[in-house]
Amino acid sequence: MPVMPDSIDSLKGVSSGAASSPTFSPLYRQIKSLLLQRLESGEWRPGEAIPSESELATRFNVSQGTVRKAIDEMAAENLLIRRQGKGTFVASHDDPRAFFRFLRLVPLSGGIEQAQSVPLECWRAKAGPEVARMLELNIGDPINIVRRLLQFAGKPVVVDEIYLPGSIFGTVTLEMLRDYQGSLYSFFENRFGIRMIRAEERLRAVPADRASAELLRVAEGSPLLSVERVSFSYGDKPVEWRRGLYSTNEHCYFNELG
Amino acid sequence: MPVMPDSIDSLKGVSSGAASSPTFSPLYRQIKSLLLQRLESGEWRPGEAIPSESELATRFNVSQGTVRKAIDEMAAENLLIRRQGKGTFVASHDDPRAFFRFLRLVPLSGGIEQAQSVPLECWRAKAGPEVARMLELNIGDPINIVRRLLQFAGKPVVVDEIYLPGSIFGTVTLEMLRDYQGSLYSFFENRFGIRMIRAEERLRAVPADRASAELLRVAEGSPLLSVERVSFSYGDKPVEWRRGLYSTNEHCYFNELG
DNA sequence: GAGTGGTCTAGACCACAAC
DNA sequence: TTGTGGTCTAGACCACTCG
Numbered sequence: 001m002p003v004m005p006d007s008i009d010s011l012k013g014v015s016s017g018a019a020s021s022p023t024f025s026p027l028y029r030q031i032k033s034l035l036l037q038r039l040e041s042g043e044w045r046p047g048e049a050i051p052s053e054s055e056l057a058t059r060f061n062v063s064q065g066t067v068r069k070a071i072d073e074m075a076a077e078n079l080l081i082r083r084q085g086k087g088t089f090v091a092s093h094d095d096p097r098a099f100f101r102f103l104r105l106v107p108l109s110g111g112i113e114q115a116q117s118v119p120l121e122c123w124r125a126k127a128g129p130e131v132a133r134m135l136e137l138n139i140g141d142p143i144n145i146v147r148r149l150l151q152f153a154g155k156p157v158v159v160d161e162i163y164l165p166g167s168i169f170g171t172v173t174l175e176m177l178r179d180y181q182g183s184l185y186s187f188f189e190n191r192f193g194i195r196m197i198r199a200e201e202r203l204r205a206v207p208a209d210r211a212s213a214e215l216l217r218v219a220e221g222s223p224l225l226s227v228e229r230v231s232f233s234y235g236d237k238p239v240e241w242r243r244g245l246y247s248t249n250e251h252c253y254f255n256e257l258g
Numbered sequence: 259m260p261v262m263p264d265s266i267d268s269l270k271g272v273s274s275g276a277a278s279s280p281t282f283s284p285l286y287r288q289i290k291s292l293l294l295q296r297l298e299s300g301e302w303r304p305g306e307a308i309p310s311e312s313e314l315a316t317r318f319n320v321s322q323g324t325v326r327k328a329i330d331e332m333a334a335e336n337l338l339i340r341r342q343g344k345g346t347f348v349a350s351h352d353d354p355r356a357f358f359r360f361l362r363l364v365p366l367s368g369g370i371e372q373a374q375s376v377p378l379e380c381w382r383a384k385a386g387p388e389v390a391r392m393l394e395l396n397i398g399d400p401i402n403i404v405r406r407l408l409q410f411a412g413k414p415v416v417v418d419e420i421y422l423p424g425s426i427f428g429t430v431t432l433e434m435l436r437d438y439q440g441s442l443y444s445f446f447e448n449r450f451g452i453r454m455i456r457a458e459e460r461l462r463a464v465p466a467d468r469a470s471a472e473l474l475r476v477a478e479g480s481p482l483l484s485v486e487r488v489s490f491s492y493g494d495k496p497v498e499w500r501r502g503l504y505s506t507n508e509h510c511y512f513n514e515l516g
Numbered sequence: 517g518a519g520t521g522g523t524c525t526a527g528a529c530c531a532c533a534a535c
Numbered sequence: 536t537t538g539t540g541g542t543c544t545a546g547a548c549c550a551c552t553c554g
Contacts, residue, residue: 024531026542052520063544068521076334078516084521085551102515106460199515202364204506205463205481223463223481229515248462255513257360257457257487258336282550284523310539321525326540342540343532 031060031070039079039090040234046092046189050080053088079197093185093196102185102199103150105157105246106254117184118149119177120215124166131163134230134241142166146177148184149215150244157251159215162242168194185231194239199231203253208245216247225253289318289328297337297348298492304350304447308338311346337455351443351454360443360457361408363415363504364512375442376407377435378473382424389421392488392499400424404435406442407473408502415509417473420500426452443489452497457489461511466503474505483511 025033035050044050053071057064071088074080078101081089091098099115107113127141137143143163150158162184164172169192180187188194206226213220225246233239246253293308302308311329315322329346332338336359339347349356357373365371385399395401401421408416420442422430427450438445446452464484471478483504491497504511 028542054520065545066543069542071521082521083552085519085553087520104515197516201513201515203461203483203511203513205483205504206506207481223465225461225463225483246463248464253461255362255459255461257362257459286523312539323526324524327523329540340540341533343534343538345539 027062028066028069028073031056031062031067032073034060035070035074036079036234042193044090046090046195047094049087049089077197093183093189098185099183102196104254105152105251107152107251113152116151116154118151119146119174120149121145121147122172122174122177124171127163127165131241135163135165135238137165137167144169144172146172148177152251155250156216156247158244158246159212160242160244162240164240168192168239188240194233196231196233196240198236199229202228204228206245212245216245218247218249224248227253285320286324286327286331289314289320289325290331292318293328293332294337294492300451302348304348304453305352307345307347335455351441351447356443357441360454362512363410363509365410365509371410374409374412376409377404377432378407379403379405380430380432380435382429385421385423389499393421393423393496395423395425402427402430404430406435410509413508414474414505416502416504417470418500418502420498422498426450426497446498452491454489454491454498456494457487460486462486464503470503474503476505476507482506485511 035056038044038050050056051059053064053067056067060067071080071082075082075088078091078098081091081095083089093099103115105115123145125143125145127135127137127139127143129139131137131143132139132141135143143166146160146162146164148160148162149156150160169188176191177187180191182190185196188196204226205223207221208216208218208224210220212224213222216224218224225248227244227246229240229242229244230238231240231242293314296302296308308314309317311322311325314325318325329338329340333340333346336349336356339349339353341347351357361373363373381403383401383403385393385395385397385401387397389395389401390397390399393401401424404418404420404422406418406420407414408418427446434449435445438449440448443454446454462484463481465479466474466476466482468478470482471480474482476482483506485502485504487498487500487502488496489498489500
């Protein structure tokens with residue numbers, strides 16, 4: 001049985017009338033909101049197909065073109081993936097394409113390398129002021145902290161410190177991390193049902209502290225690329241904060257400006 | 259008199275037939291190509307309005323919806339800007355919104371600051387191997403080299419070294435740069451008719467050399483963010499290579515991952 | 517062949533801007 | 536009032552995938 005109403009008849013035509021509604025949104029955006037609710041609620045899981053455009057059109061009592069426009073926007077935001085002849089699927093971090101969207105590191109010269117994540121430590125702690133602000137928590141709220149090394153072709157390139165709210169992730173253990181094959185976001189998606197859909201990064205150049213220098217096998221004080229990231233799930237909810245130190249001797253952070 | 263054919267009747271239906279054409283592209287993409295040609299040729303200049311959707315539909319002998327889809331894609335690529343009730347306009351670097359698309363520097367704390375470009379030097383030279391490769395030139399081809407400082411609120415934050423092909427820019431002088439009020443890309447657009455539409459950046463952390471350290475008022479050897487950029491004009495033609503050294507003590511490079 | 521997304525059309529009407 | 540882009544519809548047909 002559907003959990004949510006399947007028709008939006010009552011919302012049609014809201015823009016008609018004397019004064020334009022201050023909260024007006026076109027039909028296809030209302031459809032988009034409904035689809036987002038389904039995704040957020042987990043009714044359609046990552047990797048699964050959603051109903052066909054024509055079925056959704058019938059369900060929502062709108063034309064197929066209107067559903068299409070809603071899906072178009074969501075596909076442009078990498079929330080859905082269309083495959084001609086097969087259907088429309090919920091995007092998943094299991095898809096290797098998602099990996100490069102969230103780790104923009106490329107070798108200075110040479111082809112593509114396989115990345116390997118090596119979990120170092122994992123412990124529970126209380127949120128300090130900075131983490132609390134970034135993750136919209138209260139100071140003292142339980143969090144998980146993960147430290148891990150990222151290697152390319154066996155060489156250490158990134159050391160990450162990752163902060164995860166306990167309210168969402170419960171307890172994360174080093175064993176869980178070590179047992180999992182795949183990216184961290186794939187791990188979050190499959191083990192916790194949390195899907196990262198967007199992130200903000202702030203980059204700076206900083207001198208290597210002693211611990212990081214050892215891990216990355218560079219001299220203490222040598223320049224490292226500091227990448228601070230807040231990741232968001234549905235509804236712009238921040239669910240991860242991390243700081244990575246990148247050794248850019250043999251790799252660089254690649255970005256495309258459009 | 260139009261320089262190019264205004265009807266694409268002859269291209270309609272190319273996808274029909276027994277075997278699917280290897281070079282098939284839908285009608286709206288053919289329209290898009292035609293519109294791109296107009297932009298590249300300068301028939302419609304930055305800031306100007308292009309003909310209305312219905313006029314283009316009549317001209318090209320297709321439906322308005324097909325023109326619309328072509329324009330939709332170009333608007334998504336920041337080549338055109340739609341304004342309801344007014345028309346569709348060619349994007350321009352005179353628009354301050356374009357500025358932040360190509361300079362992703364934000365203060366670590368505090369609001370928005372006004373940037374100021376200070377040209378330092380400008381001379382002609384011959385392309386070395388690296389510049390030649392980046393700009394798809396031959397070694398020895400004439401280029402212009404510009405050094406300039408970028409200040410925020412009077413403080414030096416970025417020192418740029420910029421390489422411009424002589425074949426496109428002719429001769430650039432320090433006077434031209436000093437006389438111009440506005441961003442560099444705005445300058446290129448208005449003085450040379452060259453519009454940057456896309457760029458690739460590679461970021462690394464490097465130690466400050468002596469000259470840059472003095473300009474940026476940081477210690478020699480302290481970490482700076484190195485940003486190498488290749489900018490492209492229409493047809494993915496590389497027309498600028500630059501290397502910037504960013505002081506990230508009070509600013510950071512902001513990036514959004516989707 | 518059946519079902520899916522992708523393209524194209526034609527027409528109606530709405531929202532916005534400018535005269 | 537006119538012209539622009541923005542939305543919505545209904546229907547036709549094409550391209551791709553799979554059984």
